[in-house]
Amino acid sequence: MGTNPVTSSRFEASTVRDVAARAGVSASTVSRVLGGTYPVAEATRAKVLRAMRDLDYVLNANARALGSTTNKTVAFVVDDVTGPFYAHIARGVEEQAAAEGLLCLLCTTHGDPQRVLAVVERMREQRADAVVVVGGAWDDKDYRDRMDHFGRALDKVGSRLALIGRPPLSRGVPATVVEYDNEGGAFAMTSHLLSAGHRRIVYLGRVPGLSTSSQRLDGYRRAHEMLDVPVDPRLIVDGTFSRAFGYQGTSELLAGGVGFTALFAATDMVAAGVLQALRERGVRVPDDVAVAGYDDIPLAIDVYPTLTTVNIPHEELGRTAVRLALHRDEHPESQHQVLGTHIVVRDSTRRSGR
Amino acid sequence: MGTNPVTSSRFEASTVRDVAARAGVSASTVSRVLGGTYPVAEATRAKVLRAMRDLDYVLNANARALGSTTNKTVAFVVDDVTGPFYAHIARGVEEQAAAEGLLCLLCTTHGDPQRVLAVVERMREQRADAVVVVGGAWDDKDYRDRMDHFGRALDKVGSRLALIGRPPLSRGVPATVVEYDNEGGAFAMTSHLLSAGHRRIVYLGRVPGLSTSSQRLDGYRRAHEMLDVPVDPRLIVDGTFSRAFGYQGTSELLAGGVGFTALFAATDMVAAGVLQALRERGVRVPDDVAVAGYDDIPLAIDVYPTLTTVNIPHEELGRTAVRLALHRDEHPESQHQVLGTHIVVRDSTRRSGR
């Protein structure tokens, strides 16, 4: 019974045929007990199982996938796994994939469109069951044409493009789209700020041409219109979704002399930079300036003060995208969904006095 | 040239044979231009390439993998992608895999040993080139036996077990191990605290039986011995690597009346909880209590005050593990490496006055 010491030579792995021979049955029978989905005499099955054990038989997934149309995998394509925003979506994707018995391939693109192309091509070769793409979408024609192409290309090999947090593609392009209510979240947050009496609210980190950004800004604007509060254009500051920009943008804002009592950061990461900049300049939050973020990543409760922000159902986005994409034939009508967002009020907008 | 509108029926994907027929050559020739690694007349190659384009030919990775021994994938097995600690290692793994032309499979186990077993089995079926496992290792025999088994089992199908941040397996078990200097980092940090004059340093979040934990505690102890500073056993507090424990453990400590001037948290996450608890009780950091963490995750610069911690080369761990595992035949001797750690001093231990 004792395991053999140190025998790490490269053995030929045993195959169905080897198992069949040892069990004294045919290869098909072995295949049948492997599949489990076919009647096999209990005695025979036992013999086969035993032979498998003895030979340490390992199924060859490639051989199985060949012949079938699917590879039992879903691909998750993202700029960078390192961002908490993406990491949580990744978890949802992985969990749903696992629940459906599929493996999850992780592909990063580092924002390089060229790499996205390569990745999609690679996934076609892999015959991935679904390809989930998440990350900012640019509102230009080139971009949409390319995504349209991906949708069709994947469909052609029986795979499926699934988009998270991006606007839908052209009509008729086969793809699954799961969005979250970007505009609504921004509207709710801005209303929260306005109803606390703020009249000069900075929107920090607009990224022209990025769908996520325009939607959030739309919400910001609509809330102002609702209450007939004019928006000073100088309050809307262009930038990027980064901590560094949050810091720098805030510093410049303070130096620039544009007055404001609240600051709505484009993302929580931006807000983290904002808080640091304010702290260094002795601006108190929320007493001097209220601060809000967007995304509700774990960081939001670790910064000081804890951050009021818009919650996005990260994991559910991932799970839903995978589920819809895999079961597209059963629910062809619900291939475009918009999940809800809601604000979470914490200390960065909660005023003690005044 | 206009793309055809909306034709999303399921076509039979074309095969090498289809391409061959259209190009007026044999399947082998097509295969040869696919491989690229064989002389083909320029004219022929052009014809073939053209036929591929016309037919939108897509290689079938499964068919290719069958026949060859490898699937061109490395698997990354982790408790939970969501933790920044793991996310950064994942990035290293993914990057190195991509650099070597391999795909990266993401598998999560949620700390369930049963799932690890299932995952490893699944990876054997996939014929993954390497299986990278990261996360705490338990110092018991059962655990080691199981990992030994995995190492051998993977080896048998031509794959490779790669461990990150875990102690090596039994002698002779084929596996790649990349550790980081846990003990050294803790030693350096504790020395830093001791040399600042602290004599009562809490170690918060010891997890009995977890290799990472014992190594860190060893470093803590060695630093004390070095300076002949006795360690009050009450200063070493058992717990878990979580934010929640950091908060709760600190609260109890403050209530318990055990005096201390510095607190070394087992991880940055724990430290985040510590800082919150201290702040709520009005204990000033670093003036009343200095706080240090371990891991140097991005969070460390977002908490207030910024956290002094031990840096771990996350990405390099991932990259190195993949590189070593894949090239094990070229460098059989260097299959166990220990990467360095170093402390990063920030505000949580930087005293202004006194």
Next chain:
DNA sequence: CTGAAAGCGCTAACAG
């Protein structure tokens, strides 16, 4: 340089 033929390991009709 190119074609014909055989086979990777498994599954899926068809017959028994």
Next chain:
DNA sequence: CTGTTAGCGCTTTCAG
């Protein structure tokens, strides 16, 4: 219930 017979799509000798 079980064995036989064909492939799945690609690579790879082995001959031209």
